[in-house]
Amino acid sequence: MPDNYFLKKKVCLLGDGAVGKTSLIRKFVYDQFSDDYIITIGTKVSWKELNLSGLRGSYKIKLMIWDIIGQREFEKLQHEFFRGAHGALIVCDLTRYETFENLRYWIRRLKAVSGEVPFIFLGNKCDLDTQEISKRDLETISADYETEFMFTSAKTGENVERAFTLLGRNILADHLREHTRTHTTASILDRIVVDFCNTNGGVELAMPLFKQEFEKCGANFANPSTGDLENLSEALAALTANLLDDAHADLMRKRYKVWISEVQ
Numbered sequence: 001m002p003d004n005y006f007l008k009k010k011v012c013l014l015g016d017g018a019v020g021k022t023s024l025i026r027k028f029v030y031d032q033f034s035d036d037y038i039i040t041i042g043t044k045v046s047w048k049e050l051n052l053s054g055l056r057g058s059y060k061i062k063l064m065i066w067d068i069i070g071q072r073e074f075e076k077l078q079h080e081f082f083r084g085a086h087g088a089l090i091v092c093d094l095t096r097y098e099t100f101e102n103l104r105y106w107i108r109r110l111k112a113v114s115g116e117v118p119f120i121f122l123g124n125k126c127d128l129d130t131q132e133i134s135k136r137d138l139e140t141i142s143a144d145y146e147t148e149f150m151f152t153s154a155k156t157g158e159n160v161e162r163a164f165t166l167l168g169r170n171i172l173a174d175h176l177r178e179h180t181r182t183h184t185t186a187s188i189l190d191r192i193v194v195d196f197c198n199t200n201g202g203v204e205l206a207m208p209l210f211k212q213e214f215e216k217c218g219a220n221f222a223n224p225s226t227g228d229l230e231n232l233s234e235a236l237a238a239l240t241a242n243l244l245d246d247a248h249a250d251l252m253r254k255r256y257k258v259w260i261s262e263v264q
């Protein structure tokens with residue numbers, strides 16, 4: 001894979017209300033903190049680039065960071081928000097034990113929508129004196145889920161950058177594992193279908209459009225040729241330019257070109 005290989009990945013922050021999700025994002029993206037609590041209304045998306053170096057070169061990862069209200073009543077909104085996530089930070093407030101007990105609830109919710117994606121636990125507000133959650137508690141839950149944890153403070157900035165970077169690394173590792181597997185034209189087609197639908201408003205909306213374009217190409221669905229995939233990729237990108245814009249279409253073209261080149 002080339003140096004500076006560019007990836008775009010969706011990351012979610014999960015956890016109860018007021019644990020510090022919005023504050024962690026603000027610290028990481030804008031290096032700002034405020035003691036005021038403003039409940040997150042709906043969702044907000046922020047962007048930040050990470051430069052990661054790996055054994056096989058350097059990678060730029062653009063994290064699309066989704067913030068959402070933590071109150072459980074907003075289950076449907078949260079469901080939409082977890083869709084297509086590549087990784088998550090699952091946050092508790094070290095000064096409130098119930099936010100630790102609820103971590104398992106958030107993992108269940110994430111897994112139900114996004115499947116097996118990397119996640120890390122954060123014990124936030126480590127700058128405060130009254131701590132109800134111990135290192136032992138976080139060690140235990142991390143061992144149960146075979147993942148890692150960190151103590152963070154959105155106020156002092158402690159471990160904030162490290163937490164997002166660690167998650168970025170785990171997402172990159174996941175991506176590289178997926179991309180070093182043997183790929184057939186059918187498995188690339190599988191990836192293209194899902195990606196096209198995610199880009200264009202979801203399966204319900206986009207699948208009929210995909211079918212239309214696929215039928216025009218006249219290819220065999222179970223065993224397309226690489227030429228078929230190239231034609232299809234161009235047709236889907238042109239359609240995306242109409243439905244969304246040229247920027248989305250260009251990125252799609254680039255993505256599919258890389259994927260098709262991986263067919264063995």
Ligand SMILES: Nc1nc2c(ncn2[C@@H]2O[C@H](COP(=O)(O)OP(=O)(O)OP(=O)(O)O)[C@@H](O)[C@H]2O)c(=O)[nH]1
Binds near residue numbers: 124
């Ligand atoms: N001392 C301290 N306060 C923090 C920290 N992180 C967040 N806070 C405070 O905790 C309160 C809640 O923080 P938010 O970031 O809004 O919490 P949230 O998880 O986004 O809450 P919802 O949007 O309701 O889900 C705010 O008053 C923050 O200033 C921290 O690391 N240390």
Ligand SMILES: [Mg+2]
Binds near residue numbers: 039
């Ligand atoms: Mg918030």
